[in-house]
Amino acid sequence: AQKVTQAQTEISVVEKEDVTLDCVYETRDTTYYLFWYKQPPSGELVFLIRRNSFDEQNEISGRYSWNFQKSTSSFNFTITASQVVDSAVYFCALNNEKLTFGTGTRLTIIP
Amino acid sequence: ETGVTQTPRHLVMGMTNKKSLKCEQHLGHNAMYWYKQSAKKPLELMFVYNFKEQTENNSVPSRFSPECPNSSHLFLHLHTLQPEDSALYLCASSLPGLNSGNTIYFGEGSWLTVV
Numbered sequence: 302a303q304k305v306t307q308a309q310t311e312i313s314v315v316e317k318e319d320v321t322l323d324c325v326y327e328t329r330d331t332t333y334y335l336f337w338y339k340q341p342p343s344g345e346l347v348f349l350i351r352r353n354s355f356d357e358q359n360e361i362s363g364r365y366s367w368n369f370q371k372s373t374s375s376f377n378f379t380i381t382a383s384q385v386v387d388s389a390v391y392f393c394a395l396n397n398e399k400l401t402f403g404t405g406t407r408l409t410i411i412p
Numbered sequence: 413e414t415g416v417t418q419t420p421r422h423l424v425m426g427m428t429n430k431k432s433l434k435c436e437q438h439l440g441h442n443a444m445y446w447y448k449q450s451a452k453k454p455l456e457l458m459f460v461y462n463f464k465e466q467t468e469n470n471s472v473p474s475r476f477s478p479e480c481p482n483s484s485h486l487f488l489h490l491h492t493l494q495p496e497d498s499a500l501y502l503c504a505s506s507l508p509g510l511n512s513g514n515t516i517y518f519g520e521g522s523w524l525t526v527v
Contacts, residue, residue, distance in 0.1 A: 345521060396511075405454075
């Protein structure tokens, strides 16, 4: 069975602070894929990143970075110098034959 | 502009009404999905279509009836819904074969309120 845990239900930080969203997953498969999505108040789930289980290199895209650690089954997401536009619910997801979502972390950036 | 468009964005319907949600994808995908997102609940997969054929129905009540006339369009027909069916309904699409790691792309969702 697959499971994704996002233990942080809600996080609030002041603008320009860095923030890390945690994601821990469980799977018995050796090949799998991990995703992060952003859901702003409008409702759309916006795809941010996909990472396969064989690629443990960290990735940086502008102010966003992702830390994949297979040893701890974690795929954490860090926003550097946060901005108000980063306020949203962020979902981590695990994909093998089906996409399993975590329960999401609501991030609020305070101006 | 999103590659997956949903209409209407907002819908209020009575319990005896019949309405439909529409989804169209412009990404050349062959797999389409309906998800339900209720307040304080995880995203729930409802239906999966691959090449117009339904391949998954996650024990969804028959008052929800999906239709996939072609690989670009997906409908969700709604009939005699209950207030607890009020939720955000998200359509999504991908290349077929999720075990290949294909990314699922979502639409903006249809906010449904049943009164």
